Amino acid sequence: MAREIQVKALLFASYADAFGSAEVPLLLVVGSTVGDAVAALRAKSPAAIPARPLVALNERYARYDEVLTQGDEVAVIPPVAGG
Amino acid sequence: MRAALVTRPIDPATLVAEVADHSCGAVSIFLGTVRNAHAGKAVTGMEYKAYEPMAVRELEAILLRARERFAVEHIVVEHRLGRLELGEVSVAIVAAHPHRREAMDATRFTIEEIKKTVPIWKLEHYADGSREWVDPTRGAPPVQPPANVAEVVG
DSSP states (O other), X not given: OOSEEEEEEXXXXXXXXXXXXXXXXXXXXXXXXXXXXXXXXXXXXXXXXXXXXEEEETTEEOOTTOBOOTTOEEEEEOOOOOO | OEEEEESSOOOHHHHHHHHOOTTOXXXXXXXXXXXXXXXXXXXXXXXXXXXXXXXXXXXXHHHHHHHHHHOOSEEEEEEEOEEEXXXXXXXXXXXXXXXXXXXXXXXXXXXXXXXXXXXXXXXXXXXXXXXXXXXXXXXXXXXXXXXXXXXXXX
16 A cells, blocks of 8 residues: 555745745655645745645645545645735 | 636626526626725736636635525626736626615625635736735734644644
């Protein structure tokens, strides 16, 4: 059984600019959570995103304790400004 | 009920025709347009981006709630993406109801909800050549994080 999963992290707007990328593949251990994905992104670029950004898992707002599975899409959502 | 992200100019008249219904005595229209100033700086244009599939999903969820709350017969929303000039329509919400109060309440509710949850961002272009992503939370209290984040983020 695989011990790692790959997920796709998406960054937008100011976060993407600061990170220098809008899409980041992440390898995480099985059982990792949304919060672990955020921590992994912050490990790569601590200043790019805040400590507790809003996040979405597979296009829905998510809690940090939701467990990820292979192929999930985690989006880090800057303050929205539509309208 | 229809929600869409579009890259072409929004035509309010088309949306009014879309909701037309002889049982409705009221059609309410809200248009958001690109303003020439923000926080004391002269704005020359705007660029909208979205997390598109999620933004459509959120817009549809808001329309469902609006329909539930105000029993509007028909409601449509279009939000524009890409580069917009001053005065152009960035968002249009059109609702039809037998009576005016519900139609107007539905459009107001919808724009207020859009500003809270729909993952759309705007990059303002200023007269001095600079650009900035608009952050409506700047200067406001921080957004309440989801429960139980303290132990994960360290």
